[in-house]
Amino acid sequence: MKYLGYKGYTGSIEYSQEDNLLYGKVLGIKGLISYEGETGHLLEADFKEAIDVYLADCKAAGKTPEKPFKGSFNVRIPATLHQKAALLAMETKTSLNNLVAEAIRSRVTKESA
Known part of the structure; x- marks a missing residue:
């Protein structure tokens, strides 16, 4: 397991060799929510x-x-790539958003396999 999950929140799992302690923080939010534990079970409980x-x-x-x-984020890409993607979306009768989502879905699925 690379991450912890609970009530729609995802947390990292890190290890401090110096402190002999597992720790982490909630990912995907601006605020800082951190936790720690000496074992995996204690880390998950915290x-x-x-x-x-x-x-x-x-x-x-x-x-x-x-x-x-x-589910919403800004992406900065070179203008030429933006143009090519927008034209491909038009040619395939889909939105640029759907084209980008499918590209990301394809990559994430490939990486997860």
């Missing part, structure tokens, strides 16, 4: 507790919790 505390704190403050990986 991760879940950190998420629960974060959600409870947001609720108590009347704030909307950050949603990780919202």
Whole structure:
């Protein structure tokens, strides 16, 4: 397992040899939510507790919790690549967004295999 997951949040798994400790942070949000543990089970328990505390704190403050990986992001590419992609999208009667999503899906699927 490369990541921890809980209630739609994803957390990293790191190891500090100096401290002989596992630690991590929640990925895909601006705020910092960190956790640690001496074993994998303790790390996962602290991760879940950190998420629960974060959600409870947001609720108590009347704030909307950050949603990780919202499905929207900006990508900067060379103008020539943008042009080629836009023209290909038009030729294949799809949107540029769908073309990019399919390219990413293809790469992610290939990497996961």
